[in-house]
Amino acid sequence: MTIKSRWTTKAGxxxxxxxxxxxxxxxxTNVPTAPAGSSASAVNQLQSTQAxxxxxxxxxxxxxxxLEKSKAEDAQRTQATEKAHQVEVQKLQGQIKELxxxxxxLEAGRVVPEIAVTPTDGPTTKELDQKIRVVERNTxxxxxxxxxxxxxxxxxxxxxxxxxxxxxxxxxxxxxRGMLQADSRTFFDDSPYIEGNxxxxxxxxxxxxxxxxxxxxxxxxNPDFAGNSTxxxxxxxxxRYQPSLQLRVGKMKGPVGLENLQADAVGSFNERxxxxxxxxxxxxxxxxxxxxxxxxxxxxxxxxxxxxDYRNSGNSDFNDNKELGARLFLQxxxxxxxxxxxxxxxxVGGSWADLTFSVNGLPNTTGGTQPGYVTTGxxxxxxxLNTVQADGTHWRFSPxxxxxxxxxxxxxxxxxxxxGVYNTATLARVNLRNTAWQVGVQWVLTGxxxxxxxxxxxxPFDPRVGNWGAWQLVGRxxxxxxxxxxxxxxxxxxxxFSASEALSWSVGLNWWLNKNIRVLTSFSYTTFDGGxxxxxxxxxxxxxxxTVTSQEEKVFFTRIQLAF
Amino acid sequence: MKKTWNLIxxxxxxxxxxxxxVFSALPVSAKEVKLLNASYDPTRELxxxxxxxxxxxxxxxxxDTVTIQQSHGGSGKQARSVIDGLQADVVTLALAYDVDAIAxxxxxxxxxxxxxxxxxxxxxxxxxxxxxxKGNPKGIKDWNxxxxxxxxxxxxxxKTSGAARWTYLAAWGYVLKxxxxxxxxxxxxxxxxKNVPVWDTGARGATTTFVQREIGDVLVGxxxxxxxxxxxxxxxxxxxxxxxxxxxxxxPVAVVDKFAKRRGTETVAKAYLEYLYSDEGQEIAGKxxxxxxxxxxxxxxxxxxxxLNLFTIDEVFGGWQKAQKAHFADGGxxxxxxxxxx
Numbered sequence: 001m002t003i004k005s006r007w008t009t010k011a012g013x014x015x016x017x018x019x020x021x022x023x024x025x026x027x028x029t030n031v032p033t034a035p036a037g038s039s040a041s042a043v044n045q046l047q048s049t050q051a052x053x054x055x056x057x058x059x060x061x062x063x064x065x066x067l068e069k070s071k072a073e074d075a076q077r078t079q080a081t082e083k084a085h086q087v088e089v090q091k092l093q094g095q096i097k098e099l100x101x102x103x104x105x106l107e108a109g110r111v112v113p114e115i116a117v118t119p120t121d122g123p124t125t126k127e128l129d130q131k132i133r134v135v136e137r138n139t140x141x142x143x144x145x146x147x148x149x150x151x152x153x154x155x156x157x158x159x160x161x162x163x164x165x166x167x168x169x170x171x172x173x174x175x176x177r178g179m180l181q182a183d184s185r186t187f188f189d190d191s192p193y194i195e196g197n198x199x200x201x202x203x204x205x206x207x208x209x210x211x212x213x214x215x216x217x218x219x220x221x222n223p224d225f226a227g228n229s230t231x232x233x234x235x236x237x238x239x240r241y242q243p244s245l246q247l248r249v250g251k252m253k254g255p256v257g258l259e260n261l262q263a264d265a266v267g268s269f270n271e272r273x274x275x276x277x278x279x280x281x282x283x284x285x286x287x288x289x290x291x292x293x294x295x296x297x298x299x300x301x302x303x304x305x306x307x308x309d310y311r312n313s314g315n316s317d318f319n320d321n322k323e324l325g326a327r328l329f330l331q332x333x334x335x336x337x338x339x340x341x342x343x344x345x346x347x348v349g350g351s352w353a354d355l356t357f358s359v360n361g362l363p364n365t366t367g368g369t370q371p372g373y374v375t376t377g378x379x380x381x382x383x384x385l386n387t388v389q390a391d392g393t394h395w396r397f398s399p400x401x402x403x404x405x406x407x408x409x410x411x412x413x414x415x416x417x418x419x420g421v422y423n424t425a426t427l428a429r430v431n432l433r434n435t436a437w438q439v440g441v442q443w444v445l446t447g448x449x450x451x452x453x454x455x456x457x458x459x460p461f462d463p464r465v466g467n468w469g470a471w472q473l474v475g476r477x478x479x480x481x482x483x484x485x486x487x488x489x490x491x492x493x494x495x496x497f498s499a500s501e502a503l504s505w506s507v508g509l510n511w512w513l514n515k516n517i518r519v520l521t522s523f524s525y526t527t528f529d530g531g532x533x534x535x536x537x538x539x540x541x542x543x544x545x546x547t548v549t550s551q552e553e554k555v556f557f558t559r560i561q562l563a564f
Numbered sequence: 565m566k567k568t569w570n571l572i573x574x575x576x577x578x579x580x581x582x583x584x585x586v587f588s589a590l591p592v593s594a595k596e597v598k599l600l601n602a603s604y605d606p607t608r609e610l611x612x613x614x615x616x617x618x619x620x621x622x623x624x625x626x627x628d629t630v631t632i633q634q635s636h637g638g639s640g641k642q643a644r645s646v647i648d649g650l651q652a653d654v655v656t657l658a659l660a661y662d663v664d665a666i667a668x669x670x671x672x673x674x675x676x677x678x679x680x681x682x683x684x685x686x687x688x689x690x691x692x693x694x695x696x697x698k699g700n701p702k703g704i705k706d707w708n709x710x711x712x713x714x715x716x717x718x719x720x721x722x723k724t725s726g727a728a729r730w731t732y733l734a735a736w737g738y739v740l741k742x743x744x745x746x747x748x749x750x751x752x753x754x755x756x757x758k759n760v761p762v763w764d765t766g767a768r769g770a771t772t773t774f775v776q777r778e779i780g781d782v783l784v785g786x787x788x789x790x791x792x793x794x795x796x797x798x799x800x801x802x803x804x805x806x807x808x809x810x811x812x813x814x815x816p817v818a819v820v821d822k823f824a825k826r827r828g829t830e831t832v833a834k835a836y837l838e839y840l841y842s843d844e845g846q847e848i849a850g851k852x853x854x855x856x857x858x859x860x861x862x863x864x865x866x867x868x869x870x871x872l873n874l875f876t877i878d879e880v881f882g883g884w885q886k887a888q889k890a891h892f893a894d895g896g897x898x899x900x901x902x903x904x905x906x
Contacts, residue, residue: 130779
């Protein structure tokens with residue numbers, strides 16, 4: 001109800017009361033005339049009534065005035081309050097506008113203008129201002145803390161080098177790597193007695209776990225699922241005091257052969273050369289090693305379980321047949337500014353053992369039934385008689401080197417394996433000095449650098465944008481010569497079956513789609529000196545090595561490889 | 565035969581180990597030497613200038629080029645980083661306890677490291693003062709003004725900052741030095757931290773909060789940092805209030821022996837710290853508002869630093885080890901104060 005309406009209502013009430021009063025008087029006026037005695041009494045009564053009514057009216061009017069006055073005061077108070085509220089609202093709106101302006105300036109990075117405040121509203125504005133600043137600063141510090149925590153959080157990375165999980169300080173690292181090599185070998189013009197050796201095979205299928213604990217302890221576990229049973233290829237723990245002084249314990253590649261030490265995933269051909277037949281493949285033992293001056297010089301020396309040529313040490317071997325191995329390799333210009341010499345490396349590796357009646361000290365049996373040596377097609381071309389054992393000293397010596405310059409690469413090594421052997425049937429004993437060498441060349445057709453560690457395509461395969469990866473042309477020649485004394489008097493090997501020498505030529509074209517995927521194709525041609533006397537009447541001549549050496553080996557390799 | 569083999573194997577191994585030892589012992593080419601100095605928050609300007617001076621000095625003295633890389637952060641945090649593997653050749657931290665931690669937990673240097681250089685291996689000192697806004701609107705004159713309701717103070721967090729620990733101990737010592745007991749000191753420091761609206765992890769962060777973000781009525785921290793703020797932002801914006809009493813802060817320096825040895829930088833690292841005591845090193849310290857140890861250089865800067873009563877941590881708290889255990893270790897006084905203020 002508005003003030004105006006209230007006044008209207010009051011006027012109506014007054015009118016009504018006045019009307020009531022005049023009505024009462026009129027009624028008195030219209031009263032019938034009474035007799036004289038009774039008339040005076042009636043008049044007095046009437047006058048008395050009129051006086052009471054007049055008094056009542058006065059009281060009512062007085063009350064009305066009080067009500068009107070009270071209501072007017074109420075209205076004034078209400079107006080004052082509303083006015084005060086309006087002033088307060090306007091003041092707050094002004095402060096909000098100032099603060100909004102200030103926040104906008106802060107967000108825009110501008111200098112914050114001073115807020116004009118009067119002494120009376122100053123503290124409130126300052127308090128609000130400080131509160132906002134504190135909230136902003138704490139938000140900023142919280143973001144910094146979050147960022148700092150993120151830096152301290154474990155890191156997961158996925159890339160061409162595998163999957164890596166590491167602590168923020170990299171003192172703890174776990175890297176998951178893998179390798180799959182799906183091969184085919186196709187033999188041409190091979191012996192009718194070994195037909196069917198062409199085919200597809202899973203050459204390597206490995207999940208590799210490697211990493212670091214407590215900053216200085218490295219480890220590697222490398223099982224291979226490609227064979228008929230799972231084999232543990234590498235398993236070692238390495239303490240790295242500093243790069244130049246490391247101690248490795250477990251199963252690892254032997255220190256002798258240069259090609260053998262090259263990673264399985266980056267070799268130029270499906271199979272290593274004939275020279276690799278004369279070096280130990282994996283050794284179990286303890287090895288002191290290191291890279292000095294950032295790899296200008298590298299060394300390794302160790303004591304291992306006995307290991308025949310091209311053979312892995314047994315994971316367990318409880319006898320005194322131990323082998324000492326060592327290697328020194330230099331890259332004197334690795335850090336020089338002469339580009340043409342930076343990729344030059346050379347060194348020497350060797351081993352020495354004194355074995356006692358050891359079968360494991362003889363070469364691997366891969367590709368045949370007796371210990372012996374195999375071709376690049378992994379067929380056995382030389383075998384010892386089954387009564388022969390390793391006995392006496394076995395030493396190896398291998399000068400080796402490589403040279404890489406731009407897309408060109410050259411790798412070579414020469415190996416002597418001087419093996420003491422003993423025929424338990426004839427009691428003959430001799431030291432056989434078998435030798436081998438190999439020279440491999442490569443040219444990366446697409447211009448990438450050739451290196452000992454493979455090729456990194458500049459433009460990984462993506463035909464949609466015209467990228468085709470890297471193409472690598474490779475060639476190799478290698479030869480392995482058996483000591484003639486092995487055949488003298490058929491004392492240790494049968495010259496009718498085993499070759500005394502194998503010479504292998506290989507060419508290939510490799511396609512590096514990217515760092516992880518590679519396609520290899522190559523052709524190897526191997527000739528033999530000696531052996532090959534296949535006689536259908538003699539069952540021993542119907543198996544390798546006679547069936548292998550009876551003709552040249554011509555084999556076409558393919559491989560599709562995933563390695564990360 | 566087997567004995568012969570064993571002898572040969574042992575001889576060969578010894579030979580290789582010897583060769584490696586010789587290789588390792590060969591001096592690293594000193595033509596280009598890199599040092600890493602892990603330091604605390606507000607020393608950026610000091611070491612920026614000092615590193616250039618030392619590199620010049622070293623070049624003149626030896627002909628070698630030395631490059632010093634700096635890493636800065638809260639003193640405790642820096643010590644933790646070195647313990648965790650940050651291969652710093654030298655540490656220049658805010659308090660001796662942090663270097664002790666590196667010596668004791670990681671054994672990267674011997675525990676008597678303080679004896680290697682003069683003045684307990686602290687080539688300069690500083691103290692804790694107040695920086696207020698121009699005109700000192702809250703009328704702050706001494707420590708007791710900081711605990712009044714409505715006064716907003718900006719120190720850093722003692723859990724992570726060396727300066728903040730010195731600040732904490734200075735406030736505590738103020739009560740003790742004025743006749744109060746431990747309970748009163750704790751009550752005082754509780755009120756002190758009740759007035760803290762923002763917890764920065766380092767002294768430089770606290771300066772940023774107060775100076776750039778314009779938060780709080782008073783910055784409580786390093787004297788050198790207060791001077792630097794005035795130098796950078798102008799005396800028309802801030803002024804320094806020196807309290808009636810404060811603590812003598814002795815930021816220590818030390819070579820991290822094992823890392824320096826591993827990196828072949830022992831000689832340069834040692835010389836780097838020793839040169840802090842030279843006239844030039846002391847001059848640079850004074851110029852960057854640290855109180856020089858050298859009386860000669862200190863005299864030159866005597867007008868810069870207000871004389872005030874300073875107490876040492878040994879005198880009031882029995883050394884850093886005891887102070888750390890009583891106040892800053894988990895469950896110590898500071899944790900109790902934090903819980904009380906929640």
